[in-house]
Amino acid sequence: MAEEKSQASSSKMLTLKASDGVLFEVELNIAKEMKTVQAYIDDCEDIETIPIPNVLGKHLAIVIEYIKKTNEEYDAEFEKQWNMDDLQLLLLAANYLNISGLQECLCKAIAKRIENKSPEYVRKVFNIENDHSPEEEAKLRKEYKWAFEGVDKD
């Protein structure tokens, strides 16, 4: 009985349910790349549908495709298709699902896109408040004046 089960497990299918209700049928070995899902399976063996409450169907589809296709070439071209908002949402998804390869790929991509921009742009992109006092900010800008040479227009 145990043998049969392990033979079948490689082609066993699992259903992932995105936050907007979209369902995805994936092979077990694909789902296992998402460590969060793996933990879910470990906890409740007989589960067939796993809820992914934080990720939209659109992004879950992209994540699943990444896991299936990832290699050096694919990764290099992967990030070029998405805008900054999608990249961030994909990164949050990869973070929640705990997929280290995809997290790294997306962090690198976002870093590349912001590296020449201004601090104002970065605040907008990450939706953060400037909690420096005006004196602190002036001090930082003076101390790191050299770092502001050659900044992209937003």
Added chain:
Amino acid sequence: MEVPQDIGFEIFSWLPAKSICKFKSTCNTFSKFSEETLFRKKQTQNLFGRDDTCLFIQSDEVSQRYIPKRIELYSLPKHQESSGAPNNVLSFLSKNTTSVIASSNGLVLCHNINDPLKVFICNPITKSWSFIPIPESLQINNNFANAKLMLHCSLDDYKVYFLFENTMEWNPTYTCSVYHGKEGVWKTMERCFLPGGRDMKFDMPVFYNGALHFISNSGEYYERPSPFYKPYIMSYNLENGISTMFRLPREAIRDCHRPCNNMGIFNWGKASNSNGSICLVKIRKSTFTVWYLRDYESCSWEKVFKMRVRAMGLKEKDLDVTSFTVVNGNLLVFATNERVYSCGLDDKRFMVIEEICQHNCGFNPHFISYLDTYRSCGINAKTMPC
């Protein structure tokens, strides 16, 4: 959409140091990232093996002694905005008659021109430096003023190689002592480096395949059938200390005894993938030719580039090329009397010429490429007084 702090931390650890410094004024949390040891370690590791983005340009050391000039740092093409180092650190180094010898993964190896025992590793971003302690025994037996220095960084350690000439022989040999940055210990190689009959160009070492490689000078010092009749490459295996001669491409050494001949060897391609190798650059009669070592074992070379300087569309009339180097294994950088240019050697930017800067470093400027990281200078690291 708000990004959790740990994700911001991750993203920032992929940025070059200049961008991280710029984004300190974004918010309080981000400004504190670079103070954490874990962040610095991550950023150093993430940027390990990435292309260098800047170029140190200095006069040659002899000129520096008499007419000290500022050490300049310029960005390489396509990296103007994201790369750099603080000006006050460069000024500090310049004022103290420092010569930049080598750089790797954000660490810079320097020595004081007037006091050769003052050798140090520094990081201009973290403003820290670490002087290499030189034991008395080494000082007594060796001439540090003539020592040849090289730097090699691995992911978690750095080594500084010192080659000391043993002048008692007719053909000089070199003792190699190595300082290991992580442990702070010195080890001397059992076997000396035997460069053969010619002088080696120690200012362009190539680390490859576990060995140091140097190209010899050219010039008419020998006659046939001496093995040193033609110029050659000599490698020094850093494991077992064996010296091995490599021949140069026939076309390159055909006319090597004539003057106005200038050759150099550099790393080619990326060390990380299997395309890494060694390249030979020759300039003669204002034409650059580049070969790369296609097969190391059989020593077979393949020509990959040939271009007349006159065909490059440069600004000045006087096209006397003085010094050159290959950066990141794919970019030829060279100087005329007034300016420094780059020329792409790989598929993406093959034969694309760009101006890097004007320079006033005289006849024979030295180039050292650099990437800004938060890498630690190791033990004995102190804050630079600038």
